[in-house]
Amino acid sequence: MGVIELQGLEVRLGGRPVLNGLTGELRGSAIGLLGPNGAGKSTLINTLLGFHTPSAGAARVLGMDSRRQRAQIRERIGYMPENDSFIGNMSGVRFVRYMAELAGLPSRVALERAHEALFFVGLGEVRYRKVSTYSLGMKQLIKLAQALAHGPRLLILDEPTNGLDPMARQRMIQMLRDIRATGSIRLLISSHLLRDIDEICDDVMILKQGRIAAICNIEEERRSHRNFIEVETVGQTDALCAALRDRGCECACFASGRLKLVMPDSIGVRDLYVAAGQHGVEIRRVHRRRDSLEDIFLRAMDLEPARGELVRI
Amino acid sequence: MSVFKHEYRAYEGRVTRRWERIGVLVRYGLAEAWSSRITVGLFTLAMLPVIADLVAIYLANNAVARMMVSPGGKFPLEINSNFFLRVLSAQCWLALVVNAWVAPRLVSFDLADNALPILLSHPISRFGYVAGKFISLFSILSLVTWVPCLLLFGYQAYTAPQPWFGANIQVGLGLLEGSLVWIAIVALLGLALSSWVKWRMVATGVIFAAVFVPAGIGAVATGILRTRWGFLLNVPVMMTEIWQRLLGAPPVMKQDMELPGMAITLVLLAAVAICVALLNARIRAREVVRG
Numbered sequence: 001m002g003v004i005e006l007q008g009l010e011v012r013l014g015g016r017p018v019l020n021g022l023t024g025e026l027r028g029s030a031i032g033l034l035g036p037n038g039a040g041k042s043t044l045i046n047t048l049l050g051f052h053t054p055s056a057g058a059a060r061v062l063g064m065d066s067r068r069q070r071a072q073i074r075e076r077i078g079y080m081p082e083n084d085s086f087i088g089n090m091s092g093v094r095f096v097r098y099m100a101e102l103a104g105l106p107s108r109v110a111l112e113r114a115h116e117a118l119f120f121v122g123l124g125e126v127r128y129r130k131v132s133t134y135s136l137g138m139k140q141l142i143k144l145a146q147a148l149a150h151g152p153r154l155l156i157l158d159e160p161t162n163g164l165d166p167m168a169r170q171r172m173i174q175m176l177r178d179i180r181a182t183g184s185i186r187l188l189i190s191s192h193l194l195r196d197i198d199e200i201c202d203d204v205m206i207l208k209q210g211r212i213a214a215i216c217n218i219e220e221e222r223r224s225h226r227n228f229i230e231v232e233t234v235g236q237t238d239a240l241c242a243a244l245r246d247r248g249c250e251c252a253c254f255a256s257g258r259l260k261l262v263m264p265d266s267i268g269v270r271d272l273y274v275a276a277g278q279h280g281v282e283i284r285r286v287h288r289r290r291d292s293l294e295d296i297f298l299r300a301m302d303l304e305p306a307r308g309e310l311v312r313i
Numbered sequence: 314m315s316v317f318k319h320e321y322r323a324y325e326g327r328v329t330r331r332w333e334r335i336g337v338l339v340r341y342g343l344a345e346a347w348s349s350r351i352t353v354g355l356f357t358l359a360m361l362p363v364i365a366d367l368v369a370i371y372l373a374n375n376a377v378a379r380m381m382v383s384p385g386g387k388f389p390l391e392i393n394s395n396f397f398l399r400v401l402s403a404q405c406w407l408a409l410v411v412n413a414w415v416a417p418r419l420v421s422f423d424l425a426d427n428a429l430p431i432l433l434s435h436p437i438s439r440f441g442y443v444a445g446k447f448i449s450l451f452s453i454l455s456l457v458t459w460v461p462c463l464l465l466f467g468y469q470a471y472t473a474p475q476p477w478f479g480a481n482i483q484v485g486l487g488l489l490e491g492s493l494v495w496i497a498i499v500a501l502l503g504l505a506l507s508s509w510v511k512w513r514m515v516a517t518g519v520i521f522a523a524v525f526v527p528a529g530i531g532a533v534a535t536g537i538l539r540t541r542w543g544f545l546l547n548v549p550v551m552m553t554e555i556w557q558r559l560l561g562a563p564p565v566m567k568q569d570m571e572l573p574g575m576a577i578t579l580v581l582l583a584a585v586a587i588c589v590a591l592l593n594a595r596i597r598a599r600e601v602v603r604g
Binding site for chain 1: 320321322323324325326327328329331334337338341422423425426427428429430431432433434435436437438597598599
């Protein structure tokens with residue numbers, strides 16, 4: 001069962017289609033949701049939460065229909081919205097306890113878990129202060145605490161690192177990695193920051209103009225490019241190229257001794273050095289090309305998806 | 314697990330039933346309302362007429378006390394439907410004051426800090442949210458209206474000679490029904506208007522204005538056009554007529570100025586429908602901008 005399943009999902013807001021026939025399945029333990037402004041990321045999250053009703057198609061969260069099983073879905077998810085969203089005149093612990101009780105925890109358990117969640121996110125020392133007195137970073141953290149307190153199975157985070165300084169951002173990312181590592185909770189993270197997604201997620205869905213531009217597994221994408229190597233050399237590169245081709249490499253020579261190689265699995269970088277030594281070529285620099293999420297994102301943005309069709313990247 | 318072990322752990326324990334979560338909203342709503350000293354002050358103020366009425370009932374039914382207050386003469390106060398109409402009116406108008414203070418506290422804090430997306434992302438519907446707030450407000454207003462009114466009625470029934478209770482049971486039912494109608498309407502009005510005004514003090518003023526400004530316009534219309542229909546905008550007049558009829562008290566208006574019961578009912582239902590529409594438009598996790 002996928003974490004999120006979309007079947008021709010269409011959402012219209014104010015008579016305008018915002019999500020247009022989304023179809024796909026996400027199974028990863030941490031899913032990134034990427035896309036430029038207005039691509040439909042927040043609308044998709046709101047639809048999964050049951051705030052917007054699909055005009056066509058269906059969305060399933062943890063196997064439950066977002067239209068018919070809203071309450072069941074909301075019981076199993078924790079949601080951290082993008083913008084400020086809290087009750088300012090409550091103390092931190094009271095606010096988190098309130099939210100945990102609304103999620104279904106008995107009062108005493110909710111209090112205990114509120115304390116735990118606040119310590120977990122690093123707000124233990126300020127938990128009795130009113131939320132309105134918190135800094136921007138602390139407000140982000142208390143939103144995370146309330147999303148975690150009831151022990152959800154899926155955590156939906158909308159721009160979790162918004163407004164955080166570099167240190168706080170790193171702490172937030174580490175925290176999300178720790179949560180992910182427990183294995184008991186799945187993450188769906190919407191962010192503009194590719195680095196955040198890159199550091200936390202294994203699956204990514206890229207939206208463009210209300211359609212899915214790409215769904216991919218980041219690690220698989222990287223693996224598929226792992227044998228692409230760029231080399232800078234000094235010496236007779238033609239002979240080296242010929243030797244590498246004989247051993248099954250795809251090799252292209254460029255000016256200034258630059259080579260681009262796609263090596264078969266049977267050949268390692270060490271073999272490259274050995275071959276260079278045999279032909280009197282000095283290797284000055286080896287760059288193993290690692291596809292960054294930015295490359296994946298930019299390629300998805302360049303390609304124009306047809307309705308209901310995924311772009312291969 | 315102790316709080317100093319800073320690790321995330323899933324929750325596998327018991328969860329409450331869904332309908333119980335409305336009770337969570339009620340509990341937090343009540344706590345929020347009573348956390349203000351002004352609420353306590355207003356509640357105390359609303360109890361002062363009740364104490365005065367209690368003393369009046371005691372004096373009216375105790376021959377020795379009556380003799381001490383008015384030696385030789387007749388005691389000026391009779392405990393009847395008219396007396397309880399005055400009690401009910403006083404308590405209901407004090408309930409409006411309490412409502413104007415408490416209703417904005419229940420809703421405005423959530424709206425001011427945009428808490429609705431988080432609140433409604435939990436397994437609680439928009440109806441459940443409004444129901445929770447409504448029950449909080451309704452129970453606070455009950456403490457000011459039908460609860461003290463019925464206690465006074467019960468005390469009068471206990472101290473008066475036995476036929477009094479049997480002959481005046483309609484008064485007791487009228488106190489309950491009249492209070493319930495009033496607090497249901499003002500609680501809805503309070504929540505609806507508070508949901509549109511983020512600033513609590515302004516919301517308090519708007520609630521009073523919503524009751525008394527149309528009353529003024531209605532009075533002007535009645536005076537200029539010499540028609541009774543202007544009273545349909547006058548909530549104090551309409552409610553006094555309802556309470557008078559429910560308690561079986563003598564009419565307070567001239568016969569040609571009395572409003573038909575159906576007309577009053579329709580106006581109150583229209584007011585309730587407007588309040589529900591206002592709440593429906595405002596209590597949302599996300600606003601959709603059209604166009």
